[in-house]
Every structure is written in C-alpha cells, then in structure tokens.
Amino acid sequence: MTSSGQGNFFDDNDQNNLTEKNKINGYLRRIINGVGVVLGGSVISQVLGALSGIITTNALGATHYGIYVLATSWMGLLADYSRLGFGTVIVRFTASYKAEQKIDYVKGTFFYAIKIQLLISIILCISIMIWSEEFCNMILNNPNAVQYFRFFSPAIILTSLYGSFVTFLEGMQNQKYSVISSAVVGNLSNIIPLIGLLWLGYGIYAALSSSLIQDAAILLSAAFFAWKIFPQFSNPTINSKIEVKKIWSFALTTFIASLSYKYAFGLAVPFIGYYRSTTEVGLYAVAFNLQQLIFVPANAFATVFNPIIAELYVKGEAMEINRLYKTITKWILISCMPFVIVVLLYTRPILSLFGSAYTEASAVLVTLTIASIFVNLIGVSGHIINMIGKARVNMINSIVTALFTISMFALLIPSYGIIGAACAYAIGLLINNMIRTIYVFFTLEIHPFSSSLAKVFLSMIISLCIGMIIQKNVKNPDDMLWGISILIITLAIYIGMILLYIDEDDKFIIHAIRKKIYKRALSNGH
Template identity: 25%
Template sequence: MNEKSEDGIINSSLGSITQGASIHFIGKVISNILGFILNALLTRGLGATQYGLYAYGNTIITISAALARMGSGKAVLRFLPAYDDRPQRQNKVIGLAYLTSFLSGIFLGVILYVTAPLISTHTLRNPLLVDVIRVLAIVLPFNTAFKLTNAIFRAKERMEYLVLVGQILRPLSYITVVTIALGVGYLLDGVIFGIAVASVLLFGISLHILVNRLGMTPNIWENNEKDIKSFYNYSLPLVLKDVGQLLYKRVDIIMVGILLIESDVGIYKVGWLIAGVITLPLGAFNQIFPPVASRLYSKNNMGELNSVYKRITRWTLTIAIPPALIAVVYGQEILGIFGPEFTKGVLVLALFTTAQLTNCAVGPTGFLLMMTDHQYLSMLNQGALGILNIVLNYIFILRFGLIGAAIATGGVLAFINLLRVWEIWHLESLFPYNSKILKPVAAGIISGVIMYVMSLLLSGYILLISGIVLGCSAFVLLLYTLGIEEEDLTFFKNQIIQ
C-alpha cells in the first residue's frame, strides 16, 4: 500500500471518529451541564445525608445494570461493524443482545428487591435505602435495555441519536421530575419514583428510534448454535471484565457506605462526578473508535490503526489538561457550589482528577485491547485489579477515612491504564506516544502555575471565573506558540472544507 493510500485510510478513519466525537462532545457538554444542575438540585433539596442515600442506591443499580447486560453492549460494538453489509445478521445479534439483557435484568431486579432490607442493614442502616433500591430494581430491566440501545447507536455510528436520548433527554427528564417532586414537597421517595417513571419512558423512546429511524428489528428466533456460541464466546468473558471494572470504579462508594456514614457517600460521589468531567474528550473519541478499530484490525491495517491510536491519544490528553487544572487548583470553589459541607471533599476531588487525567493520557487503550480480540486479557485485567481495589479500599478507608478510598481507587485506575499501554504494545506493537505529546504537557505545566498564582490573589466566584478564563487562554496561547502539528492542521482544514 502506498503512502497516499495509507494517509487516505488514516484520514477517513480519523474523520469518522472526530465527526462522532464532535457530536458526542457537544452532547456531553450539554449532558454535564444538565447533570450539574440535577446534582445541585438534589444536594440542595435533599441535603448531604439523603443525597448520600440516593447516590448509594443508584450505585448499586448501576453495578447491577452493567452485570445484567452480560457483555452484550461490547458484543454489538464488535459484531455490528463486522456485519455492516449483512443487515439480517445484525438484527440477529441485536435480538440476542436484547434477550440476554432483559432476562438478566429481571433476574437481578428480583434479587435486589428481595434483599434490599438486608443490604440496608449491612451498609447504611437506613430504612429509606430499602425504598430507593426496590423502586430502582423494578425498572432495572428497562435501564439495562436502554443502555444496550445506546451501544447499538454507537456501533451503527449514529451518534446523533445517542446524544439526543442518552445525553439530553435523559438528564432533562430527570431534572423535570426532580423539580416537580421537590416543588410539591416530596423528598427522596418522590424523587426516586419520578426517576423510575422517566427511565421506562426513555427506553420506549430509544426503542422507537431504533426500529423506526434506523430500520432495525431485533430478531431472536433465527440464531443458530454457531451464532449463539460466537456471541457468548465474546460477550461472557467481558461480563467478568465489567465486574472487575465496577469493582475498581464503584466498589469504593459501596465500601464508604459500609465503613463510614451517609453524608460521606454524598461528598465522595460529588467529587467523583466532578472529576469525571476530565474524561469528557476520552468518552467522545471512544464512541466511534471501537467500530473503526474493529474494521482496521479485521483488514490487518495495523500501521493505520497505530497512527490513529497515537493521534487520538494526543488529542484526548490535550483537551483534558485544562479542566484537570481547573479541578485541582479551584476545587474548593467548585465544591462550594453544591453546599459548604461538600468542600470537605477537596482532596478527594484532586486525587480523582489526577487519576482521570492518567486515564485520558493513555487514550482509547482499553477499547483497543477488546477490538483486537484480547477480551480474555481484558477480563483478567479488570478482575485482578477489582479485587486489589477492594483490599486497598478496606485498608485505606479504615486508616485514612474518606481520603483513603480516593487514594485506593485513584491509584488502581492509574495503574491499570499504564498496564494496558504495555500490554497493547507487547501484544500488537501498538504504542500511543511520540515526542509531539510533550507540547500540550509543557503548556499545561505553565498554565497550572499561572492559575495557582491567581488563587493567591483572589477568592470565591471571582477567582473561579477569572482563573478559568486566564488559565485556559494561557494554555491555548502557549500551545499555539509551541506549534500546532502540521498533520493536525492539514486534517482539520480538510474536515472544514468537506
């Protein structure tokens, strides 16, 4: 293959990824704004203790929903692009995925409903938690199927639908029902009931779009033994992978609830949510990267895949640096927006922000492992590190309290990302770094110093606004001064022309 053809494949793949990432990024910005409003309403309306109960129950349901999908979300990301020219085969994959998710959701929902009093007794010891878990357990199958539908939108590279339903309608509907519930005098019970009703309606909307807009009809009847075996050979190892991922991403909240108190759960969850903004660019690029990586790998275009991998990683880190600096330097001011009691989590926020910046610094390495058929290694990674996270959280929470949970989970998150980089390099000779990545790093260090100096001169909301404007402006100016890569300028100029 000549150099011109390779550039064409790289730019075509990057174009598909950046187009999807742009749509997702815009939607995610809107989603984060709406999510910020939602959590501000909840923290102000419920207080730290009841918000902690909400966050704890929601975490249990989130873990259960991920288990209930049984790896089907990852399977549709892997198989739908591979069957792009066989729509009937795609319908069979989708049918099998829905059947798996819905039945598993019902099974786990029943278990949660029955064991809710036991969970409450051994964790937060609050009867309100029983009501929260039971109401959310009833709609667990719908939540599971809703998440699967979003995965199908990703696999079909129809980001506009994922953004519309998953990132705009979902938080907007939650804000509406929470506002109504709090406005008429209900507290936690009313809020949870409203969110449950909204969840069922959202699944109905997403399924309507899938069938009537994308023309896809789930088919559960025509799968033969070979189809079923192929589907579960890929999806089931990823169940254990998802379990491990949840153990190092969510078990900390569960253990904070067991070992500490409700208000600590709420404070901890707010720190985690704010730090999650750092991964916005990674999440955007990860929406379309998996199907593109699957196609390139299936066609053995490894050189092109490595070039896409390097550039996506550099872009992801570059975009993530400014919000990471804001969260670390101005954490006290940001947390104060949720209420004075939440400023206790400033160190938690700083630790999580550092871990999430590491997450962005390795790019889409986790998905690259899965799309290159290393699903069993992904399973082992997450399982081992999930167990390690449980052990470290137990030790560190008992010794350091709330901060200990952030140290344990943040450290495990950073470690697994570095481990994945080594694995994909060792197994497939794919590596995400070159000297070009030093420019955004240098710009970030200098901008961070400028923002810190601002914190010595100002305070409160004036510091937050002026510091963000000056810090981000300095970062962009420094990046421009150091020199934007020619390949990036050429690519984005071509995208604008097209």
C-alpha cells in the first residue's frame, strides 16, 4: 500500500475463509433486505411520479409545463443550497456514531444540522419572495415566471427540512420508514390534490400547490418516524454533543463537491430556459425524468450501501468493502438493464404518453439512457469516497468536471438545444465518475470490474437485438398486444442469459430474495 495507515486498514490476513464468508453473507443479507424496501418504494415513487407527470404535461402543455419545471428545479436547487452539505453529514455521522454507540452525538449532530438548514432556507425563501421579479428577469430571462416563483418559494424550507429527516432515517438504516415517507405518503399526497385542483381549473397553480402539499406531507411523516425510532430526541437526560469542526469540515467539503457536481448538471434546465424556450425545457425535463428510472436500482443500493460502508470503514473491515464493491456494482448493472431495454425498444411510444409533442425528445432520451449504463457501472466509487471520509477528493473532482460541463452547456445549448444539453450532461457525468473510480483504485486498490460484467452487457445486447429484430418484422409493431409480447420475450431472454452466469454471491442474493418473497407471501396468506 502507499501509506502505512491504508496498509493497516487493508491488512486482514488473520481472518479465515469461513468467517469471511459469514461476514459477507451477513452484509449481503442486510443490503438485500434494505434494497428490497428501497427498490419497492422507488418503483412506487416512479410509477406515481410518471402518472403525475403524464397528467401534468397533458393538462398544461409543453410551454406551461416548462415554467413549472423551472420553478420546481430552482426551488429544489435553493433547498439543496440551504442544506450546506449537512444531508451527507447526517447519513455518514449517524451511521458511524450509531456503530460506536455515541447516542449523544447522533442527537447533537442532527439538531445542529436542522438549525443551520432552517435558518438558511428561511433567508432564501424570503429573498425569492421579495426579489422574484429581479431573479426571473436577470437569471431566467423569463418575466412570465415571476408569480409562480413567488408562490412556490416556501418549497425551499419544506424540501430542505424533509430532506434532513429522510437522510436521518437512511443513516439509521431504517429504509422502511424512509420509503413510506418519501415514496408512499409523498406521492399520494401529490397526485390526489393534483387531480382535484386541475379539475377545478387552477392550471400551473394546481401542479405547484400539489408539490407544496407533497413536501409538507413528507416532512411530517419523516419527522414522526424519526422520533419513533430515536426517542432519545425527546429525552432531556441525554445531552446533545457535537464535533463542530469535524462536521463543518465534512459538510462544506461535500457541499462544494455537490455544488459543483449535482447542481452543475442541474443547470441544464436553466441554460435551456435562458437560451432556448420553455417548450424545450418541458421536452428535456420529460426525457431527463424518464432516464432517471434507470438509476432507480443504483439509488436503492446506494441508500443501503452508504451507511454500511461507513460502518465497515470504522470497524476496519476492508476485505468486505472490496467484495461488496464488486457484487453491488454487478447487481446494479443487472437491475438497470431491463429499464434500458424498455426505453430503447419503445422510446417514442413512451414519450407519446406525455403528449405527441414530447416525441421530439427521443434523441435526448436515447443519449441519456446509453450514458446512464456506464454511469451505473462506475458510479458506486463516489459513494465509497464520501463514506470513508475523503469528501475533499470528490470536491476537487467535481469542481473540475463542473467547470467543464457548464462550459459545454454554454457552448452546445445555444446552437443544438436539448440534444446539446444531453450530450454535455452525459460527457460530464461520465468523466466525473471515471475520475472517482480511478482514485478509488489507486488509493484503496479496489475496483468494481469483474469478468461477469461483460456477460451482463452481452446478455443485454443480445436480448435487445432479438427484440428489435422481432419488432421490425412484425406487421403491426405499434399494437399493444404485440408490444407486450415482444417485451416479455426480450426480458425473458435477458433473464435467462443472466441466470447462466451466476457465482456464489449471486446465488446467495437470489436465495435471500426468494426467502424474502416467500416470507412475505406467507404473512400475506395469514
């Protein structure tokens, strides 16, 4: 190893193979249990979110939907700004303090983060209310959005606060309550008011109001569950303790990294709104949101994987990190490929659900989908860097790639519109994750690659090609029955080929999934 500290951390030769296997199986079991909950919630969230999107786009049209996207995107960005990186602080330090049984530090860190975020989010909310006209004229180049921005500004406070409670639930490794709050309660509290308010004729205000109701519902439910699993919040005998310097250093580092990474990529929408039109904003937003479905498995695994990485690092169990890194990467790729197949087989029909005008975003959706495959392949590295306390590396990398991506936005969007935005986004995202993966390899001497990954790609390519050939040769490929049949055949071929190439860890994961389904079926039967 390059340093004695890292050498000690990765020197675990005293463990015998049986103990190592039991440890890995134990962590895999925890991951599968957590991922099952998160993935189920993500599917519910995406289905209800897509339904909400279809209703909203058809009710508002591309131009008005573009204004709605601008308002929600900017308030979301400002809410994230108000968190100052404390979301990652809550996940990492809650998990590590929990492993070390430092309950007083769990309590103190969370309350401290909430106070900081509440203060900043209130300031930003009031600023938007007062200076919304100047903001929309100077930043958006769209004076028509002023009233909507002013109306929606409380979302900054609500989004900032509910994000902290949800990340606390994740840090405590209680994915069930996190999913119930954000996926179930949140989406139901959005779609029901949305339908009613649209029926009453409130237009954009219906969409914005339902989003505010959703934010408030998530906040209340997540806060309730946080107090339920951690009643020490209300225990006056437990003093709040906090390592101020330590968490501020981590928070600011991760904030700058996310400022440069997440927010830089999120600037595609403001750039399109400024240089092009709100109609193109709407087209890009629909394609971008559909592409996010491909990241559902990765996000589910990351939600569970992050606190486990922090816990393993604190315990000095490096061999487990290495093996889990490869296994999780493989299963992220396996899980995302069915989404890829569906999108690439039925790009235009899927987009037409939002309205015939949205089929113009077909090239954007295909570009983003292909890029997302490779991001899923190497994306876990960024989570490892943060969870082992090397957030500064992510910060430096993100600053560099953010400057590159923003430059690409400014260069490509004025001339090439939404396809230019998609290309800039894809290239920047790939470069960022490649640098992260290289850093993890040279620093920790671990990587996500194995020969089985090539088999996953081969399975996807072969099954997709067969599906496209069948699709091309049937008489009426647009017929729903034919479409469903082709999709079933394609996915069956993919799953069959995957099952040909499973190893011991894969068998354990499949067994754990079967066991979980069997237990749930029995409980439902009773």
